[in-house]
Amino acid sequence: MSATLDIRGLTKAYTPGKPVLRDLDLSIGAEGITAIIGPSGTGKSTLLRCINRLVEPTRGEIHLRGGVGGDVDMARLRGRALRLARRRIGMVFQEYNLVERLSVMENVLSGRLGYVPLWRAWLRRYPEADIERAFGLLDAVGLPEHATRRADALSGGQRQRVGIARALMQRPDLLLADEPTSSLDPRTSVEVLEMLTRLAAAEGVPVIINIHNVALAKRYARRIVGMSGGAIVFDGPPEDLRDSHLSAIYGGEDWL
Amino acid sequence: MSPPAAPAAPPRRVAFAPDRGMRVLGLLVLAYLVYAASQLDLGLDRLVTGLGEGARFVARMFPPNFERWELLVEGLLESIQIAVLATVAGLVLSLPVGIMAARNIAPWWLSGPVRAFVAVCRSLHYVIVAILFVKAVGFGALAGVLALVIASVGFVAKLFAEAVEEISMKQVEAVRATGAGTIAVLLYAVLPQVASRFVGFSLYQLDSNLRNSTLVGIVGAGGIGGTLFAAFKRFDYDFVSAILIAIIGLILLAELVSGRIRAAMR
Numbered sequence: 001m002s003a004t005l006d007i008r009g010l011t012k013a014y015t016p017g018k019p020v021l022r023d024l025d026l027s028i029g030a031e032g033i034t035a036i037i038g039p040s041g042t043g044k045s046t047l048l049r050c051i052n053r054l055v056e057p058t059r060g061e062i063h064l065r066g067g068v069g070g071d072v073d074m075a076r077l078r079g080r081a082l083r084l085a086r087r088r089i090g091m092v093f094q095e096y097n098l099v100e101r102l103s104v105m106e107n108v109l110s111g112r113l114g115y116v117p118l119w120r121a122w123l124r125r126y127p128e129a130d131i132e133r134a135f136g137l138l139d140a141v142g143l144p145e146h147a148t149r150r151a152d153a154l155s156g157g158q159r160q161r162v163g164i165a166r167a168l169m170q171r172p173d174l175l176l177a178d179e180p181t182s183s184l185d186p187r188t189s190v191e192v193l194e195m196l197t198r199l200a201a202a203e204g205v206p207v208i209i210n211i212h213n214v215a216l217a218k219r220y221a222r223r224i225v226g227m228s229g230g231a232i233v234f235d236g237p238p239e240d241l242r243d244s245h246l247s248a249i250y251g252g253e254d255w256l
Numbered sequence: 257m258s259p260p261a262a263p264a265a266p267p268r269r270v271a272f273a274p275d276r277g278m279r280v281l282g283l284l285v286l287a288y289l290v291y292a293a294s295q296l297d298l299g300l301d302r303l304v305t306g307l308g309e310g311a312r313f314v315a316r317m318f319p320p321n322f323e324r325w326e327l328l329v330e331g332l333l334e335s336i337q338i339a340v341l342a343t344v345a346g347l348v349l350s351l352p353v354g355i356m357a358a359r360n361i362a363p364w365w366l367s368g369p370v371r372a373f374v375a376v377c378r379s380l381h382y383v384i385v386a387i388l389f390v391k392a393v394g395f396g397a398l399a400g401v402l403a404l405v406i407a408s409v410g411f412v413a414k415l416f417a418e419a420v421e422e423i424s425m426k427q428v429e430a431v432r433a434t435g436a437g438t439i440a441v442l443l444y445a446v447l448p449q450v451a452s453r454f455v456g457f458s459l460y461q462l463d464s465n466l467r468n469s470t471l472v473g474i475v476g477a478g479g480i481g482g483t484l485f486a487a488f489k490r491f492d493y494d495f496v497s498a499i500l501i502a503i504i505g506l507i508l509l510a511e512l513v514s515g516r517i518r519a520a521m522r
Contacts, residue, residue: 026352083435086433086435088435089433093430097427097428097430099444102444102448106444113431113436113437118437119446121443135453170434
């Protein structure tokens with residue numbers, strides 16, 4: 001069964017008194033893609049980064065339930081427990097964030113760093129099953145010939161495919177994607193989203209995706225969450241998203 | 257001292273701000289140079305006498321005398337051993353020290369003291385450190401090795417820490433997000449970004465230690481420097497020139513080799 005995420009009263013203030021996220025409640029249950037839309041600086045990235053604790057929440061609870069790792073409150077974990085919980089959450093980044101000096105295969109296998117012993121990671125002696133899965137994922141993202149190339153030799157679209165393979169390599173219970181297509185051209189954006197949707201569905205992993213492109217969000221997401229000023233102002237299926245909602249999310253209406 | 261503007265002309269716009277402070281500073285430096293030279297009795301006559309003595313000294317250095325080549329080779333080999341041992345030991349220490357000194361990777365309570373330690377390593381010239389070690393552990397190569405290890409840590413760890421501080425934290429963040437532990441993050445996200453620069457520093461430090469290892473002998477810390485100093489004291493200037501030629505040859509060879517390695521790594 002797939003995991004669920006339950007966020008309660010999440011607040012994050014980088015400077016005291018100026019919260020970026022205000023007392024936010026959000027539950028993500030079903031498989032499929034949940035798209036978060038909203039203007040820049042409204043806390044979408046902060047929300048995703050609070051979930052896997054790349055950013056420390058100021059207040060609130062983030063319950064990750066089900067999956068293989070049991071129930072945890074991400075907001076309270078520390079040290080080893082935090083690392084064990086993090087490996088259940090894959091993340092895809094806007095600028096891919098591959099380790100450029102490492103090969104594609106090393107980047108994909110780094111998705112296993114939370115699982116394999118240190119000496120195996122250091123000597124590149126990954127278990128056979130991991131290596132097979134890595135090759136399988138590279139095939140699935142359409143880069144079967146690129147395993148030994150250095151990551152900085154790839155194009156943007158290819159890098160993001162490797163980024164997706166790295167995230168899935170974790171066998172995550174949940175996938176976070178922070179503006180995964182904002183650095184890509186329109187055609188590659190569609191291809192990458194298509195692939196992300198297909199692979200996540202095949203693995204049964206729910207995906208939370210921050211995205212600027214409303215049309216793409218409506219096309220791929222089952223559910224759209226609109227944020228403005230650090231709070232949720234729309235939550236529903238794409239069909240229900242009206243211009244009035246977009247106006248509430250982004251402000252103004254001349255652009256619509 | 258700007259010319260008075262013609263009354264009817266529009267006000268002239270200034271393209272470059274006048275830098276009076278720099279001019280005053282330049283004059284002050286010039287005045288100090290004159291003062292310092294006069295204090296140290298560095299007049300023209302002193303220079304002429306000095307150059308005359310120098311000519312006589314250089315004349316006595318030729319032809320170089322390689323008769324005692326066994327002594328020469330023994331000293332050179334000892335210098336090379338000191339340099340290689342000190343470089344390897346220094347690098348092994350510099351790797352963790354440099355990472356612990358990097359403010360973007362290590363917590364402040366660790367990077368602060370480690371940076372202070374590196375600063376202490378750098379603060380004293382290696383010859384002074386060599387004298388200290390000669391007093392502490394006795395004459396010979398051990399003192400030289402230890403002195404150059406300190407020098408290597410001071411240099412490589414500082415540059416390495418600066419290189420680590422310039423890495424892309426996005427790559428680090430991505431590896432951390434997979435659930436990797438601290439050491440795994442270092443192995444997979446930090447070191448790959450700085451490895452080639454570390455090798456560059458290492459080669460440079462090996463060059464540098466070869467040069468430096470020829471000098472620590474003068475204070476009794478082993479190597480060709482001791483031979484050189486003894487030759488000076490006995491006024492064996494032809495042997496001195498033989499030693500100097502050998503040292504120059506060694507350094508040129510080292511630069512050649514490290515240059516090749518650098519080129520091969522690119």
